[in-house]
Amino acid sequence: MLMTFLRRSLPPLLILMVFIALAALLMATKEEPEKKEEKIQLPLVDARYVQQQQVSLNLPSYGVVKPKHKTQLVGEVAGRVLTIAPEFVAGGIVKKGQQLAVIEPSDYEAELAQAQASLAQAQAALNEEQARGEVAKIEFQGFDKGVPPELGLRKPQLKKEQANVKFAQAAVDRALRNLERTVIRAPFDGIVKSRNVDLGQYVTLGTNLGELYNTDIAEIRLPLTNSNLAYLESVDNPDTQVILTAKLAGRDITWEGHIVRSEGVIDASNRMVYLVAEVKDPYLHQNRTARELPLKFGTFVNAVIRGRTVDGIVKLPRHLVRDGEVALVTPDNTIDMRKVNVVRSDIEHVYIKDSILDGEKVSYTPINTLSPGQTVRLLGELAAAEAQE
Numbered sequence: 001m002l003m004t005f006l007r008r009s010l011p012p013l014l015i016l017m018v019f020i021a022l023a024a025l026l027m028a029t030k031e032e033p034e035k036k037e038e039k040i041q042l043p044l045v046d047a048r049y050v051q052q053q054q055v056s057l058n059l060p061s062y063g064v065v066k067p068k069h070k071t072q073l074v075g076e077v078a079g080r081v082l083t084i085a086p087e088f089v090a091g092g093i094v095k096k097g098q099q100l101a102v103i104e105p106s107d108y109e110a111e112l113a114q115a116q117a118s119l120a121q122a123q124a125a126l127n128e129e130q131a132r133g134e135v136a137k138i139e140f141q142g143f144d145k146g147v148p149p150e151l152g153l154r155k156p157q158l159k160k161e162q163a164n165v166k167f168a169q170a171a172v173d174r175a176l177r178n179l180e181r182t183v184i185r186a187p188f189d190g191i192v193k194s195r196n197v198d199l200g201q202y203v204t205l206g207t208n209l210g211e212l213y214n215t216d217i218a219e220i221r222l223p224l225t226n227s228n229l230a231y232l233e234s235v236d237n238p239d240t241q242v243i244l245t246a247k248l249a250g251r252d253i254t255w256e257g258h259i260v261r262s263e264g265v266i267d268a269s270n271r272m273v274y275l276v277a278e279v280k281d282p283y284l285h286q287n288r289t290a291r292e293l294p295l296k297f298g299t300f301v302n303a304v305i306r307g308r309t310v311d312g313i314v315k316l317p318r319h320l321v322r323d324g325e326v327a328l329v330t331p332d333n334t335i336d337m338r339k340v341n342v343v344r345s346d347i348e349h350v351y352i353k354d355s356i357l358d359g360e361k362v363s364y365t366p367i368n369t370l371s372p373g374q375t376v377r378l379l380g381e382l383a384a385a386e387a388q389e
Helices: 002-029 106-142 155-180 226-231 379-388
Strands: 047-049 053-056 059-067 070-074 079-084 099-103 183-185 190-195 208-214 217-225 241-248 251-266 272-280 300-305 309-317 325-329 335-339 342-345 349-353 361-363
Touching (some): 251 300
Antiparallel strands (some): 059 300, 079 099, 099 183
């Protein structure tokens, strides 16, 4: 029995002892793992060199294009409308002096004939009186009682006939003017805004026949805040250039204008000051190229007014300035939060003066991820290191 028990239990014990010995040998001969120094991850920033430059502090604005001159065509005589020119319609292009409509002239032709007849009668009476005066002078040649009387020489009668001639001549001139006013003519080169009469319509003195816009010069009123006036070369005489932009025919079109004056008062409704810009030949009647489009009245335009030129300006994206500070990267790759003097800002950019020197590096990484004195890695240096590896 004992031999049988030993024969069954001895092999497993030997195997177990062998494995224990091997495990002890492995534990005694194992190597310690290599220890590596833990690296501190520095934040990565995009830093760019900046240069001071000379810039024009342009001022954005907007406005609606309107004609500098416009007029209402008013009937100066009464009568029926006899003819209307084909161009006398809304949108029609007319030239200065062009006939637009005719009021029936027969009554005024008759008045002119009567006035001319009255003038002829008055002239004949004046000639007759002058002849009588000459006869009276001859009769009084032998008058030896002093100076002959004026009544005897018919001088009062002569003055009366001269006055009658002037009165008749004035009637002729008035009849001629009324006859000329039966023809309605364009006072300038322009475009017809509206027409308010039609063929056969009876018009009276003062009837509004239509409205005409002059196409020589367009005007745009451009509002500016009172503080923005400081960026103009001259507040009293803002003689400067303006670029107008509008979307026409599916593309952005620009026109060049000129600021000619300031209205000189502050609008009580919006506290704005208005500058007035002019664009010559907005409808391109005098000179037009294939790609140019006319600046039509009523168009809403965005404007950029050229302001005064300033030296030593650093232009940065607007989001880089937070609470008046910009993050700069020093030569030893640390962050310097610097207060800057912002002289102008628009939707996209800020203009900084006397705060950042030529060749300094500005961080384009958002400021809220950085702190003063923090050590950083530069994006360009990281790319160079990776290329070298």
